[in-house]
Amino acid sequence: MVKRFSCWYACIRGCEGRIPMGGTVYECPRCGGLVDVEHDLDTLKERSAEEWKSLFRERSAAAAWPMSSGVWSRRELVLPSIRDEHIVSLGEGRTPLVPLPRLARALALRELWVKQCGTSATGSFKDLGMTVLVSAVRQAISDGAPLRAVACASTGDTSAALAAYGAAAGIPTIVFLPRGKVTPAQLAQPLANGAIVLALDGDFDDCMRVVRDVTADRTIYLANSLNALRIEGQKTVAIEIAEQLGWSVPDWVVVPCGNLGNVAAIGKGFLLLRELDLIDRLPRIAAAQAQNADPLYRSYQTDFRRFDPQQARATLATAIQIGNPVSYERAVLVLRQLDGVVEHASEEELSIAAARADLNGTYACPQTGVALACLEKLVAKRTVRVGESVVVVSTAHGLKFTAFKAGGPEQGLSGGGTRRREPIELRANANVVMDRIDRELAGLGRE
Ligand SMILES: [Zn+2]
Known part of the structure; x- marks a missing residue:
């Protein structure tokens, strides 16, 4: 626990009132909208930007737990109320930011990096949010909350992360998966960690509906990214990118988008860094969707005036095959503040982009393929301009998607x-x- 620093839940639509941390809070009691964690900025600002930077630098050099975690080494900015004995960490974060100079030249970009969030305990960026959520649940149980289990709906990676952190904490875990729609590698993960794995007839959005009903009595804790605690951990992706670039930002950050917690979290991270003067400008955000599951893209075409949930169609990018994203409102708030754009990519485009990146040394998962394909389209449209710098967020490890790799495109690569x-x-x-x-x-x- 870090004394002095504090945070609370607040409605993202602006309803008045602060809701204390510690309880089982997923939505605003007044309007039913999402809540986010708000930090006491005045206290955070008592430390200068230079002091924050040198503190983070010191902690980066420290190998000792829990500062070995990319999340807990920024704990004042994440969740200062967690006491040390409740931290559940599997060494998440501190993932590499990898330059792809050959691909950058081919796209006429000054610099192109991939933030390899899949280089992590369970192979995806979901670890960043789960360490925060499961630590908070462990503290709540220790403080007397009547919680029997944690549960989530998942397209694969979320269940793997929740099962691993739940197992580490000794908290029973229930995961809801759309039957036959996650890869064998992703299915093996929660089973190995001893989770109760429920494969439901339907798609992710059906699983999400059921898990919300099942967790309504508040004795089973809902661990999906509508939960604001997940966003706080995932926010550290932005902090790491800025630190790895010497406390500067690229012109663009491209993020593959499904349930939209991810893009909301990364945007929130950059906004906080700007507020604390750790960076002097904001990057623009490009949200990348699979054409077969693109409700945010459709909404963007109306300048976000309309939002129509859709029935997501099958896509190789199974982790973002979501038609009714729970963090839609959060994502739009962030996209407006970071001058964001939304692009989408077809199955062929995502396959070719992933294969091309692999020939430049990556092993891109299909979701990263979506981000890379959207980047290429934005370059072609001159939305992303010649000479700009770009970070593509890679959300999961390619090893989870062996069938995608084995069956990639035969045609369409360079030449x-x-x-x-x-x-x-x-x-x-x-x-x-x-x-x-x-x-x-x-x-x-x-x-
Ligand atoms: Zn509200």
Whole structure:
């Protein structure tokens, strides 16, 4: 616990009143809208920007728990009310910001980085929010809250994260998955961590509806990203990007978007840094959706005057196959403040973009493929201009999506070349092998 610093819940639509932390709060008691965590900015500002930077620098050098976590090393900005003994950390955060200079040149960008949030305990950025939420639940239980379990609906990554942190804390975990719509790797994760795994007939939005009903009596804690605590942890992606760029920001941050908690959190992080003078300007945000699940994109076409939930269609980007995003209002608030745009990408576009990035050294998950494809489209439209700098947020590890990798596009890569997706089978003979290597290398030279 960090004394002095404080925070509370407040309605994102602006209803008056502060709701104390600690209770089971998901929405505004007056209007039913979402709540967010608000921090006592006056106290945070008592420390200068330079003092914050040197504090974070010191903690980055410290390997000791809990400062080894990218989330808890910024705890004053995240959730200062958590006492040390309740922190549940699996070493989340501190993920690499990787430059892709060859791809940057191909897109005429000054710099292009990928923020590899999938390099994490359960292989996705969801760990950042779950460490905060599960720590808060552990503290609430210790303080006497009658909570029996934590639960979430998931397209795969959220359930993996909740199951892991729940297991670490010894809190029973229930996950709701759309049957047959998550990858085998994602299904194996919560099962291994001992969660109660419920595969429902329907899609993610059906699972979300059911989990809200099941958690209505408040003895099972709702862990979806409509929960404001998740947003606080995910916000640290923005803090890490700024710190990794020497306390500056790129011109653009491109974020794959499904349930929209992600883009809301990253925007909130940059706004807080600006408020505390840790950065001197804001990046623009590009929200990237799969064309088959693009309610935010459709709403953007009306300047966010209309929002129509849709029945999401099948997409390779299963983690963002969501037609009725719970954090829609949060996302719009952030997009307006960060001069945001929304783009969408087809299945072919996302596959080609992921494959192209892989040929530049990544192993991009399909959601990252969506972000990269949208970036290419924004460059083509000159929304993202020549010479600008871009960070693409990669939300999950490509290893969770083996079938996507094995079955990627054969056509459409640079020069219209084809890509082999099988190994070359040969006799174990050095002459045969050398001959084949010569032909393969000559072939690469021609591409
Ligand atoms: Zn309200």
